[in-house]
Amino acid sequence: MALRTTNMRDALVAEVRQQILSGELAPGTALTEQGLATTFGVARPTVRSALQELEARHLAERADGRSLRVPVLTEADVRDLFRVRLPLEVAAVRAVVTDGGSLAGPKAALAVLEALPASASWAERVEAHTAFHVALVEAAGSPRLSRIYPPLQEEMQLCLAQLREAHPDPAELAAEHRRLLEAVESGNPAGAEAETKDHLERALKSLTAG
Structure with missing residues (x-):
């Protein structure tokens, strides 16, 4: 899956956000650096920065204090x-x-x-x-x-x-x-x-x- 933009970090944020808000990524789905790097063909530092932004926007949460996942709302x-x-x-x-x-x-x-x-x-x-x-x-x-x-x-x-x-x-x-x-x-x-x-x-x- 290729991201057609020069700003890979922002493109990754936008794509993962869209998948979360469309329900394509279900609540509780793990958001890992390695998994996203492999899926989108980007470097792990880029993924790490994108995940930090998603967490700041409350579109990712830490399930056990370490790993990130799609938030599960009660x-x-x-x-x-x-x-x-x-x-x-x-x-x-x-x-x-x-x-x-x-x-x-x-x-x-x-x-x-x-x-x-x-x-x-x-x-x-x-x-x-x-x-x-x-x-x-x-x-x-x-x-x-x-x-x-x-x-x-x-x-x-x-x-x-x-x-x-x-x-x-x-x-x-x-x-x-x-x-x-x-x-x-x-x-x-x-x-x-x-x-x-x-x-x-x-x-x-x-x-x-x-």
Whole structure:
């Protein structure tokens, strides 16, 4: 498997990330220097650097203090993720509504989400979903929110990759986010915050069902 890029480390990070978030690499799969070096035909120092980046992005974890593997998320992990995510998104939506932030980014992201065909891959759905939420947070115009939120969404993508049966099809996914955007566009801070909370609470309930 050849990587067609001059920056081998970044290419390796991108490829392994895609395989993790698509579910091709299942939770608990070992991520070894030798195995990845052999698979992709790159030097072990390159693999070591790529694994350090994946670990920093919470897409790899140490199972026994030494070896790395694809993270295995528990229900407690999912609930903790939403515990942190919810107040951040509510704060962002409040700022967008009260400060009149531009919704050009979220609208463009929603257009991509709505254009997904029924045959869209799981990875495509997760990427489009993530892009919408990142764009909505960026619309708040807060440099710090924009800095701390994307890494959280990286873990959210991992969560969705591992619990794919709970996620809606592209049409339903687009409709849910259309409702959320319309609530933000309404100019009613309380209504927008309530819809954001409902949106995330429905997602949490779906992801932890059973």
